[in-house]
Amino acid sequence: MKKVKVAINGYGVIGKRVADAVALQDDMELAGVCDIITDWRIKIAVQREYPVFAFNDDFRKQMENAGIKVQGTLSDLIQKADIIVDCTPKKIAAKNIEKYKEANLKFIVQGGEKHETTGHSFSAENNYETALGRESTRVVSCNTTSIVRTLTALKNAGLLKKARGTLLRRATDPWESHLNGIMNTLVPEKEIPSHQGPDAQTVDPDLDVITAAVKVPETLSHLHYWNVQLTREAGKEEVLDAFRTSTRVALINYSDGLSANNAIKELMLALNRPYGDMYEVALWEDMLKVQGDELFYAYVVDNQAIVIPETIDAIRAMTEIEKDSENSIRKTNKSLGLRQKF
Template structure:
């Protein structure tokens, strides 16, 4: 079967990871990456051997002045691709959608865009089948992805009645923490529910969920606390077994020294993951508690990495190269070293 050619627009925090992940697959290939930047970030793409395209005329001039060898412009890239993954900032992505629609090319957006932009929001373990052969979808945000993974596992086990979560959100991405973020303060999101709960319902409308969020002065990851009402008075073993049905939830233990997000990050660096990325939800097994029909648990989310496997699965679903969610997830997991 001919490999599907995938265009990548936006070579930033998520884009560079998606590009590398695409390059690892045996049923798709990276047609090229497109951006407006001419600094070290896109120069890294050149060193990796990726074909680089300029998103605008101004970008083309600055990239050529920086000595970057260009394969063409954005229109050229879209002309050779079967599907485009847009990882640009949300205002730019929304503008690009019109271009994709005019060209009749399938496209995937990231969680910063509204559900209405594509009419479909994606989470591999929840609704892969509904994305098959669609023209577009939106891979939900890092926090929403983690919510769906954990609650879908409980729901499939018949354990989930309702869920209430509090999110401690990182202030900014690590690479740009010198540009902004917060220090010596906590910033609560003023609306309850915070946007992550309704966002999860855009994938699974049956979820009874409320979220609250607060921005905290660190950049490594997000931390979630959840209180779930169970459908019966289950025991801890039943809950653990439910979480273990997801290959993208990893159970960790506080007693092993994994007591914070920085120690968890260090573990994944030691494992040799690119950038120390953690594609899984890291859920504390020995912190998890069941009291009657109430479940309490906490986990860490790598905001830079968790959506990468989801994006690869979304490519397979939209292009129809893999009909089975289980098969796609397995292929993606093996390629990224998710065990």
């Protein structure tokens, strides 16, 4: 089997997880990871025997002075790869794109970049086929991924008319909570809709979705509350069956002690998930209510992990090593251990 050689630019919160996920795939090979840092984070990549590259010669000298074995620069890594996943901080990826284009290298950016950067936004269960053979795509953000997953399940069941959601957003990534974030306050986003609703429409323009968002003083995950108008009256089991058609929505219950995001995080750690990650949307089954043609539900999103399986599927679609979305999703789910119920 020919393996696709995958490069990763940016070995941070998302990049290290993508690297680990690529290493688990039997149809992919990790060509290397690129960064500018010299601290413990990149040293973990060295310990895992990932080929490490520096962004340029100046950073290469700094990394080598810190005792890090460097294989070359980003330019060298580009030459070794079939596709590159740019996981650099927001707005930096857009500056790297010219390098990828000059080398005729397929590339993936993350949700912090604008849709116009690639002209295509990706979510595996919704539009895998439209990414086949593309030169570039954007894996949408964690919140947008959860919106598209859940609403696509309802849409495919013929139940979705319009959706209105409120997002309680974590203030920053957990490892940066000593540097950034908020304390003892809530910060509503000024604009309604918040950016996640329009972002979901970059994947599926037919979604009638409006979101509002509030930044909250915690870092573990995001929490969404949704009010959906259905196309007709439906029962709770019919709605749950619709959600069950998504292999990346996992049902949880208050009755199992999963009544808060910290309990869910503890469960992921108990399951020995890498970094305590949850790739699924964790949707409360016993909170979900249907009244006539109105649906109310809530779920939790792991902002650091949910886009990882989507990125793996995007690699397969763009390189066409797997043209069938269900086959790719099945392979990715199995390799990462996704479940439909906790």
